[in-house]
Every structure is written in C-alpha cells, then in structure tokens.
Amino acid sequence: MTADSSEREWSKSEVRIMEATHRALLRYGYAQLSISRIASELDQSKASLYYHYDSKEDLLLSFLEYVTDQLESNIYTDNNESPSQELERFIETLLPLQLDDDESQLRAAMVELRSQAVMDEKFRKQFTEIDDRIVNHLERIISKGIGEGEFRNVDSTRVAEHMFATISGVMCNRATTNRENALA
Amino acid sequence: MTADSSEREWSKSEVRIMEATHRALLRYGYAQLSISRIASELDQSKASLYYHYDSKEDLLLSFLEYVTDQLESNIYTDNNESPSQELERFIETLLPLQLDDDESQLRAAMVELRSQAVMDEKFRKQFTEIDDRIVNHLERIISKGIGEGEFRNVDSTRVAEHMFATISGVMCNRATTNRENALA
DNA sequence: GTCTATAAGGCGATAGAC
C-alpha cells in the first residue's frame, strides 16, 4: 500500500539519529538546534554523526524526509469511509484540534524548519514536494466526493489549493501567535 | 489620521539602522543576519549598534515595529472606495500579485522572522499584535460591506479570521515552496 | 563505528580611547 514514491529504508542507526534529532528539536527549537545537542540526545559524540552524514544540512534534510514518511504512513490508512469523513480525518491529522503537547511542539518546529526553505533551495524543494502531496490528496478526496454526489460540483483543484492555503495559515498562526482560531 | 496605537518616533539614526537592517535581511536572510553584517551595511562598527540597542534581540524587535508601522501607513490611506474595492486593495497590499523582487524578498524575510516567534515570546507578542490588527481591519471592511448591502450577511469575525488564515497560508507557501497559487 | 582532541572561524557583547 502507498508505495507512492520516496518511501525509503531507514536503518536502525538512522532511526536512532532521527529520533534524537526529533527530541533535540522539541527541546531546543530549530534556531538552537546544533550537532552537539543532537549528539548529546543520542548519547554519542558529534564525530559519530559525521560518520553517518556529510554535514548538518544533510542530516536535517534526512530528518525532513523521515518526518514526511511518517506523515504519509499516518495519512494513507484508508478504511471504507465516506469522502466527507475522510476529508475531516485528514484535516484533523494536519490540524489536531486538541493540542497534545509534543505534537503541537513538533508542528511548531516544522514551521521553524520550513522557514529554512526561504533561503535554502534544497529545503524548498523538499517542502514543495510535501505540499504537492497534501494538495493532491485533498484533491483526490474532493473529486471522489463529487463523483459520489456527496460534494457540490466544484473545481476540485482550486478548492484543494484554497483549503491547503487556509490549513497552512492556521498551522503557521498557531505556531507563531497567541491568537486562537476556530475551524470548520 | 491613523494615530491608532503604537506609532512612535523614529530618529534619523534609528531610521538609518532600520534601513541597514532591511538591506542586510534582503541580502543574507534571517538565519545569516548578524550584528556584523548590519553594521557593515550601515558602514559603521558593530560597537556603535550597541550604543543604540542593548542586544540583537532588542534591535530586531525594533525592526519589527518599524516594518509594522510601514505596513500600517500603507494600509490606512482611505479614499472613498466601496467596501469591495477596499477589500481588494487591502488583499493586494498583503499579497501583491506581481512580485516586485525586493518586495517579495521582504515578505520572505518576514516569514523567516516570524518563525522566531515560535520560541521567542517577545516576537510572538509582536506578531500577535500585527495579526490582530490585520484581522480587525478585515472585519471592519466586511461589516461595512454588510451594512451597505454590498456583502451577504455573514459572521464578519469568522469570515475575517478565515480570510486571514488563507492569506497567511499563501504568504507562507509563496516564501517556502516553488509552487504557484491563484487567488480570488 | 565510535572516540578524544582540536582546528578554524563567526558570533554577541564589552572595555576604553577619542
């Protein structure tokens, strides 16, 4: 199922490093994330990280792939739901209503990570891919809903694009302001 | 006009520093923005910056105020437009269709700056205020449009909040992906 | 594969002269 595209193998030591990166990110945030801190979460030396990865950027790009893979595997567990249920569940995955502490911290960290995409072309490429997949998935659900007569006959591409922009905005605002939002 | 709240005095040397910060931000992006680089855009020494500001954070918070003030003065030049014209112009201000190079770079830099709000409470407070003002302005336009019978009778708060989320999302996506968006 | 030790450099910030 879902052998969509970039699913890749994660060796045991890679996973350990990715999880250490995850913990360090939650603990210190992106701006304070350093190789030293990742290494100390891993209980190993900095040098050993450079055995596995060429550079910090390299490690972080891997981490981005890792998180993307986890998102994908959370998303594509199709049951036999109706399109509107599927849509609702998908949005709930992206924007959990109840903010489990670690989960909301991870979303926040992803917003920080995303800001790297402004100046770093490799990051931007990765985020472009992530976003494309999300929009495509939205569009698929909407088209299905239209086909089954559950949704009005709208331009599914435009609606998916619009929904995604709104979702991104809420994610960003949750992470960077003290304001509160409703959904729908 | 618009003596709304935080408009404050900007001395000549403050303005010079803010403009140097602006240039440094466009040139290097937030992650690579340092006191040294701002100083060299200013053609002065680092130490002189510390005469004017206590710390880097202090300087950047001032810069954020500076940019906010500029946004406000761009926004509140009311003509006698209809609400829908006003709305359109306001959105065009936030999300210029044609991406003047420096302008779009500044938007991008603001996205980077915003990501600081994830971990820094002072930044978050500042962005919360900015966003509140934008939403309030949107709401005012919508309410006026409803009063004049130009818009449908909707919940102006909710609609303003929704529109703002969408706008934020587009800003963020423009800055961090290579994807393209339409508007409406 | 992991370690210790260290190189090389940028950073924020300060001291003290002018």
Add this chain to the structure above:
DNA sequence: GTCTATCGCCTTATAGAC
C-alpha cells in the same frame, strides 16, 4: 556617538587513535 581591539563562547567540521 563612534572607533579599535578583544573576550569568551559556541559552532561546524576534521584528524587520527582504537
């Protein structure tokens, strides 16, 4: 108000032993 010089810290990354 601006300068030069410098402190102390932390960073990414590497060398070389085990």
